[in-house]
Amino acid sequence: MIDREQVLHVARLARLQLTDEEVERMAGELSAILGHVERIGELDLEGVEPTSHVVEVANALRPDEPRPSLPREVALANAPDTDGEGFLVPSPQA
C-alpha cells in the first residue's frame, strides 16, 4: 500500500532522515495503519460538512496594541547557536 519510494518521499517532505532499516520497517507499519484508516472510505459522506474544530469561536480578537514581549536574550537562551542578536543556522548552500 505504501512502498519504499513513498516512505522516502514523505520523509523528505517532513525533513526527516531515515536509515534503510527504518524505511523498510516504516513501509510495513504504515501500510498496516493506513489499511485500518482507509475504512473511512466505506462511508457515504456526500454533503457532510467537515469539522476542523469542535468549538464555535468566531474571530477571537484583541485590541491591536503593543505589549512587552520576551527580551531578546531570553528568547535566544535555549538556542543551540546564536550571535547574540539572532539564531545562527548553517548555510543552505553547504
Added chain:
Amino acid sequence: MIELTAKQLADAIGRGDVSAAEAFDAYRERAAADDLNAYLWVAEERPAADGGPLNGVPLAVKDLFCTEGVPSQSGSRILEGYRPPYTATAVRRLAEAGAPLLGKTNQDEFAMGSSNENSAFGPVLNPWDRERVPGGSSGGSAAAVAAGSAPWALGTDTGGSIRQPAALCGIVGLKPTYGTVSRYGMIAFASSLDQAGPLTRDVTDAALLYSHMVGRDECDSTSLQHPEAIALPTAERLDGLRIGVPRDALASEGVEPGVLAAFEATLVRAEELGAQIVDVSLPHADHALSAYYVIAPAEASSNLARFDGVRYGLRRDADEGLIAMYTHTRHDGFGDEVKRRILIGTYALSAGYYDAYYARAQQVRTKIADDFRAAFRSCDLVATPTSPTVAFRLGERVDDPLAMYLGDLFTIPFSLAGLPAISIPCGLSEGLPVGFQLGGPAFSENRILDAAYALEQAIGFEPLEVGG
C-alpha cells in the same frame, strides 16, 4: 498524611494539623525516592508560598507543560535540556491557587502513546504490577498518584491520555470539554484535540483541581469560559439520570471478559442508585479510531515542524549544511512512534491524498459529533469501559502499533467530539484495576462529577495502600 486525599490534605493544612511546608517535604521525599520512573524532575525546595485556597498541596505536572526555568521536554530527546522562559497557564493558575509544582512526570514522547513506553527517558512501571505498563500518555502522572508519590497530578488527553492511564492505575482522570482549560504552554501534539485535566485519587479531588484550572485565557484564542461554576460533587443518588450504553460498540472484539463484568456490575450499581440504563447507538463510533489516526498525526506533523534544531533543543551535523542539520536533528531527536505519526500525517496531508484521508476524516468527525447529539436526546450521560483491557505487560504491544491504537477505542469518540468524560476505578479483573468511563454533552462536567461521585461511594473501590 500520605493516605489523605488532596482535599483532605488541604483541609488538614487549613486546620493547622500539618503545615504546607511539612506536606511539601513529605511528598518531595517520596517523589525523589520514586522507583517507578514516574518523575523526570523533582523540585529541590518548596516554591515561595503565597497561600491560596488549595493551601499548598503540591502538584505533579506532566512533562509537556512548560514550567519556567524547569526542564520541559515532552518526553523527547529533541527537547533535552529545554528550560522554557514561561509557565503554562494551567500550571500558573494552580500555583496561584495554592498548588505548588512538586515535579515533572514522565510521559510518552509528545503524548503519542498508550503505554508510556514511547518516552525517551524510559518506561514508567505500573505500581499495581511492575511488569505492566501504567497506560499513557500521562503514565507518569497516573503512576505517581496511584503510588502516593503525588497527592494529585496534571495530565493531558488527546485521544484518551488522561482517562486510559487513570483506568490502568486505578485512579480518577477527567478529560474536560475542549477549550475549558487553556492550552497555552502545553507542548502541542494535536491542537484541535489536546486538553489538560486532573488525575486524582478520588472524584472530589478531580472536581477541586479542575475548578481552579478552568477559564478563558487571552493567550489561547480557542479557550472558553465555562458556563457553570465547577462545584464539589455531593450526589448520593442517581434518581432520574439516564445512562446510555452503546451496546454495539461494546460487542467489538478485544474487550476482556473481566473488564466487561466489572463494567456491567457498575451499571447494576447505577440502577440501584436510581439511574435508568438505556441503549444508545453511536453508529460511527466504529470509524472514530480511523478518523483519529488521520487527524491527530496530521496535526502533529504540522506542530512538530518547529523542532528543527534552530531555536531550542538538539542540533546535529551543523557542518553539513542546513537541510542535513534539519533532517539529522529530527532523525536523532524523535523516537519511532513520533516518526511514524509524522510520516502518516505528512502522507495524509500531501498532494493527491488530502481528500481521501484528511478531508474525509474531518467529515467522519462531524458524523461522530452528530451521533452524540442524537444519543443525548435519549440519555443524559454515556457509559463505556475506559479501556478494553487491564494494564498489559511491558513490551507486549511495542512491535504492533495498530494493536496499541486499538486500546483507545472507547476514549477517542469523546475526544473527536470535544466532549467531557471521566474514568473512575470500578473494580478489579485479574487483580488489576478496571476503569468506568462516563461522558456527557459539552460543559456537563458538574453532572458527570456528581454521577461519578455517587458511583464512587457505592463501588467502594480499594486503592493501593500508599500510607506509611
